[in-house]
Amino acid sequence: MRGEIAVVLILIAGIAGRALGQEEKPVFESLGKPVYKAGLMGTLVGPGLKPGTEWVYFNFRQDGGKLFLVAVDPETGESRQFQSPVGTGAWGFMVGPDDRIYLGTHEGPDPGDSGQILVFDPKHPEKEIQVVGRPSETETYIWQFTTGLDGKIYGCTYGNAKLVSYDPATGELADLGVMDDTQKYTRNICTGPAGRIYLGVGYGRANVIRYDPKTGKHESILPDEYRSQPDQTVASVYKGVDGNVYVQASGKTLLVGDEGLAETDTPATPVSKTTFKDGRVVSDASLDGVYTITYPDGTTEQKTFTYAGAGSGIFMVENGPLGRIYGSTAMPLQLFWYDPAMGKSENPGNPTDVDGEIYSMLDHNGILYLCAYPGSFLSKWDPTQPWDYGTEPGNNPRGFGRLGPGHLRPRAMIHGPGDNIYIGSYPEYGKLGGALGVWDPAEDKLIENYHHLIKNQAIVSLAYDPETGLVFGGSSTTGGGGTTPVEPEAKFFAFDATQKKLVLEEAPFPGEQDIRTLVRVNRRIFGIAGADNLFVYDIDGKAYAEKKALGIGSVLDCAMRLWADGQLYGLTDNSVFRLDPKTCEVTVLATYDGHIRCGFAMDKHGIYFGDRATLMRYNWPKE
Numbered sequence: 001m002r003g004e005i006a007v008v009l010i011l012i013a014g015i016a017g018r019a020l021g022q023e024e025k026p027v028f029e030s031l032g033k034p035v036y037k038a039g040l041m042g043t044l045v046g047p048g049l050k051p052g053t054e055w056v057y058f059n060f061r062q063d064g065g066k067l068f069l070v071a072v073d074p075e076t077g078e079s080r081q082f083q084s085p086v087g088t089g090a091w092g093f094m095v096g097p098d099d100r101i102y103l104g105t106h107e108g109p110d111p112g113d114s115g116q117i118l119v120f121d122p123k124h125p126e127k128e129i130q131v132v133g134r135p136s137e138t139e140t141y142i143w144q145f146t147t148g149l150d151g152k153i154y155g156c157t158y159g160n161a162k163l164v165s166y167d168p169a170t171g172e173l174a175d176l177g178v179m180d181d182t183q184k185y186t187r188n189i190c191t192g193p194a195g196r197i198y199l200g201v202g203y204g205r206a207n208v209i210r211y212d213p214k215t216g217k218h219e220s221i222l223p224d225e226y227r228s229q230p231d232q233t234v235a236s237v238y239k240g241v242d243g244n245v246y247v248q249a250s251g252k253t254l255l256v257g258d259e260g261l262a263e264t265d266t267p268a269t270p271v272s273k274t275t276f277k278d279g280r281v282v283s284d285a286s287l288d289g290v291y292t293i294t295y296p297d298g299t300t301e302q303k304t305f306t307y308a309g310a311g312s313g314i315f316m317v318e319n320g321p322l323g324r325i326y327g328s329t330a331m332p333l334q335l336f337w338y339d340p341a342m343g344k345s346e347n348p349g350n351p352t353d354v355d356g357e358i359y360s361m362l363d364h365n366g367i368l369y370l371c372a373y374p375g376s377f378l379s380k381w382d383p384t385q386p387w388d389y390g391t392e393p394g395n396n397p398r399g400f401g402r403l404g405p406g407h408l409r410p411r412a413m414i415h416g417p418g419d420n421i422y423i424g425s426y427p428e429y430g431k432l433g434g435a436l437g438v439w440d441p442a443e444d445k446l447i448e449n450y451h452h453l454i455k456n457q458a459i460v461s462l463a464y465d466p467e468t469g470l471v472f473g474g475s476s477t478t479g480g481g482g483t484t485p486v487e488p489e490a491k492f493f494a495f496d497a498t499q500k501k502l503v504l505e506e507a508p509f510p511g512e513q514d515i516r517t518l519v520r521v522n523r524r525i526f527g528i529a530g531a532d533n534l535f536v537y538d539i540d541g542k543a544y545a546e547k548k549a550l551g552i553g554s555v556l557d558c559a560m561r562l563w564a565d566g567q568l569y570g571l572t573d574n575s576v577f578r579l580d581p582k583t584c585e586v587t588v589l590a591t592y593d594g595h596i597r598c599g600f601a602m603d604k605h606g607i608y609f610g611d612r613a614t615l616m617r618y619n620w621p622k623e
Helices: 002-019
Strands: 028-029 041-048 054-061 068-072 079-083 090-095 101-105 117-120 129-133 141-147 153-158 162-167 172-178 185-191 197-202 209-212 216-219 235-237 245-249 252-257 260-263 282-283 290-294 298-302 316-320 326-329 333-340 345-348 358-362 367-373 377-381 398-402 407-416 423-428 437-441 445-451 459-464 470-475 492-496 501-506 515-521 524-529 533-536 545-550 555-560 570-571 575-577 586-591 598-604 607-609 614-619
Touching: 002 358, 041 090, 079 367, 090 141, 101 141, 117 235, 141 185, 153 245, 162 545, 185 235, 197 235, 197 245, 282 555, 316 358, 316 607, 316 614, 326 358, 326 367, 326 598, 358 407, 358 423, 367 407, 407 555, 459 515, 459 555, 470 515, 470 524, 515 570, 555 598, 570 598, 570 607
Parallel strands: 316 598, 407 459, 515 555
Antiparallel strands: 028 614, 041 054, 054 068, 068 079, 090 101, 101 117, 117 129, 141 153, 153 162, 153 185, 162 172, 185 197, 197 209, 209 216, 235 245, 245 252, 252 260, 282 290, 290 298, 316 326, 326 333, 333 345, 358 367, 367 377, 377 398, 407 423, 423 437, 423 459, 437 445, 459 470, 470 492, 492 501, 515 524, 524 533, 533 545, 555 570, 570 575, 575 586, 598 607, 607 614
């Protein structure tokens, strides 16, 4: 009887505690999906869902669910949404020879997402989007399609620069092989008047390939004079309204003829996928569901449609002004913030002129600086003032533009000497050697840029020591898209901003390809090389105090930080860990059942990260 009374009292106490808001928080807590807008990948005009009509099709990607199409009747405004069973997004997008809509997927997080051909039949919308198949097991992206004179659909790919095909009449899928042995991208494609297939190739060295479906043979047709410029890492091809094929390379437009390629000053307009039979043209489509129709007489009409997104993928999160957690989604690039005190998030918009994703953020005296792919596009935003994006001094956010040579993906951003902002980046497509940029926030201009600071390597992690004035950094052997690393290992370095030179450059772990995070704790720099190799550098002693493998899996980029309790905390792809700076002992605090895609922010509530489209928090345990 006494035991039963005790149980009742415990239950009553638990209920009372919950009533007072004292219930134990879960280890991992979902804070919702901050962004429901989806990324608009393409627009085309095609056969309508009603016989004899033409509708507009919008192709959307999202990481919170699978890709989808929105079909819109421009006459009535009716819109319908159709889901795909696989793939988070598709670059390839066209009307096939059978009047069906074809899509080619890009790499995704789930098995079966990558390199698939999908189809939507306007005559049978009840079937939604269906899977045709994967024409090549090695290719993860299908960039574009073209219809051959033989009625087959041809596609260009990444990552082995292949050509693939699908025959709608027979259902046959084919991998037609590698088109360039040294490149990774066949980036665009078109069909010539004689039925041969043309492909633009890159991003290491530009090329144009001509493929003959009758013989199955291919050959390079781009002369060396259009491939020799270092900046010409890719060539493009397109079909003009005159039926001819045109090549763009080295700043020139070339007409493809029977006798070879010839420069032309009067290239034809590319064939349009967004023109109705009566001459109306669709343009300016946006992820907000707005598009414009231009009539043959030049008049325009703006129209709208709606869709239901499942959530845009979170690419990064960071601490920022007003005690909020800030972050960016990827394609579409949307800035969001979460207020822990209010328990709510908002999605004000895109603070840049680009549509990739924000790679790094920095709170500079209450102003949030943001740097985005592509081009390491830098902006600043005062979150206490109304949102009014532009590139003029009075705009908020204000976009400043791309940083310059060596900057494409701005992986790291910190405060450095003189309270300037230091930004480290991966390089442009087809190039090796990133850059370290120095931005003066007082003047809001780039005052220095160190391209190839570490030869042929990107700058991916940074830390600053105010006592010595040294900027410490970590590199990656990874280059821009389409390149193959040429350096054997990543470097840990120290840059003297006064002397404007390196005073340290060495590989703490020979053979490791990146140094993905750096943190200063008192007189030491803690770094992670490769997956989870810890090194500790004594700044004053100019020597390593510790080197060891942590054995905790793969630590995420820029995802280890010092907290108020004097401990370092970090994230792997499936866990939260603590590192004691005094003993270098590591403890896995919790294992996450999902996938930790990105970090990293901390506050008194816990550690914030992204899992696909959901903002998550690891809650500090109650003491």
